[in-house]
Amino acid sequence: MGRLIDRREFLCRAAALGAAAAVIPGVLGEPTGREGATPPAAGDKQVPTPAATKPDAARLFFEFRELRPGVLAVLGRGGDTTLGGNNLLVWRPGLTVGGVLIDARHAWLGPTLRRECAAFNAVNHVINTHHHADHTGGNHAFRDMAPIYMHPNARPRVLGMRDTNVRGLGAGAAAAARVKDAPLDDLLRDLDELKGRAEQLTPEDFAPGDAQLMDKPFEAMRLNEVRVEVLHHGPAHTDNDLIVWLPQVNVLHTGDLVFHGLHAFLDRPGGGTVRGWIKVLDKLGTLGDRDTIVVPGHGEPGDRSMIARQGEYLRGLLEFVEKQRAAGTPRDEIVKMVPEGAGSLGLARVLPVTLGAVYDELSGPVE
Numbered sequence: 432m433g434r435l436i437d438r439r440e441f442l443c444r445a446a447a448l449g450a451a452a453a454v455i456p457g458v459l460g461e462p463t464g465r466e467g468a469t470p471p472a473a474g475d476k477q478v479p480t481p482a483a484t485k486p487d488a489a490r491l492f493f494e495f496r497e498l499r500p501g502v503l504a505v506l507g508r509g510g511d512t513t514l515g516g517n518n519l520l521v522w523r524p525g526l527t528v529g530g531v532l533i534d535a536r537h538a539w540l541g542p543t544l545r546r547e548c549a550a551f552n553a554v555n556h557v558i559n560t561h562h563h564a565d566h567t568g569g570n571h572a573f574r575d576m577a578p579i580y581m582h583p584n585a586r587p588r589v590l591g592m593r594d595t596n597v598r599g600l601g602a603g604a605a606a607a608a609r610v611k612d613a614p615l616d617d618l619l620r621d622l623d624e625l626k627g628r629a630e631q632l633t634p635e636d637f638a639p640g641d642a643q644l645m646d647k648p649f650e651a652m653r654l655n656e657v658r659v660e661v662l663h664h665g666p667a668h669t670d671n672d673l674i675v676w677l678p679q680v681n682v683l684h685t686g687d688l689v690f691h692g693l694h695a696f697l698d699r700p701g702g703g704t705v706r707g708w709i710k711v712l713d714k715l716g717t718l719g720d721r722d723t724i725v726v727p728g729h730g731e732p733g734d735r736s737m738i739a740r741q742g743e744y745l746r747g748l749l750e751f752v753e754k755q756r757a758a759g760t761p762r763d764e765i766v767k768m769v770p771e772g773a774g775s776l777g778l779a780r781v782l783p784v785t786l787g788a789v790y791d792e793l794s795g796p797v798e
């Protein structure tokens with residue numbers, strides 16, 4: 432497990448809980464639903480939040496959607512899903528001490544994400560839900576201003592992705608231009624400036640040496656007076672998925688454990704497992720209530736019914752591949768098939784990869 436390092440503003444830490452089933456808040460008396468308003472800690476300045484003067488949305492590259500006061504989903508404009516994983520920017524209304532950002536998008540989007548978030552509240556904590564480049568590439572833009580939290584299995588993988596991240600900068604402008612009706616001038620300036628210093632970026636810029644490793648199945652922190660609960664229920668989409676639960680505001684960021692309205696990508700080389708993923712979703716289903724807002728890794732935010740639907744999708748794929756294998760269909764044919772009912776989902780290009788990953792998992796030893 433990872434080493435523990437001093438955590439700035441780390442005021443509350445739950446004891447590590449043994450059984451995975453017991454880590455769901457509420458099961459063992461962990462605080463769950465909305466907490467009452469707790470007074471700000473001494474030293475936190477209570478001054479009007481900068482969000483009181485909202486930036487001009489038309490000038491922003493990203494869509495900042497207010498889910499609750501002090502909780503913004505950062506989304507691809509017009510529902511665009513090509514820009515990487517969804518973000519959340521969270522702070523305590525009334526406090527300007529800074530915001531907590533969940534995930535960091537692609538490397539080429541890091542500076543723009545930082546600049547646009549700062550128009551609402553400067554980021555001073557970043558949590559990565561897992562190692563994939565569209566969730567961690569932008570870390571380099573925040574490392575001088577925020578500790579970056581990730582699962583211990585994520586850090587070596589992120590360190591190894593430096594060259595891919597830097598190469599990806601070249602494709603940024605073209606990718607941005609494909610987003611409908613997005614203002615590009617400021618983003619292109621950010622990107623030019625970044626490209627000018629790309630060669631100086633080191634692996635540690637993406638996973639700093641002092642990265643705050645989330646090495647327990649359940650950790651509760653108070654960051655800028657926001658209670659942040661981070662859960663890890665074992666391998667699923669990858670071997671380092673973190674779930675971020677914000678009980679005070681009843682908002683859940685699932686990372687890529689949920690693809691909403693899209694095909695789900697299973698990263699077997701990254702330690703993912705379809706059987707594990709189904710188990711994790713079953714546990715997640717007990718979190719929150721009918722008012723919980725769920726922000727998936729990809730796709731539109733919604734309610735928690737999307738968690739059950741994601742489980743059904745994965746069960747469906749598992750059964751489909753099991754049946755085809757039993758009938759003797761070879762792998763290279765199975766990966767070209769579209770299971771019944773799955774044809775209308777977006778991100779169709781990931782379906783063959785996931786079908787292949789499920790096939791390989793079924794062909795391997797039973798865990």
Ligand SMILES: [Zn+2]
Nearest residue numbers: 561563668687
């Ligand atoms: Zn992912």
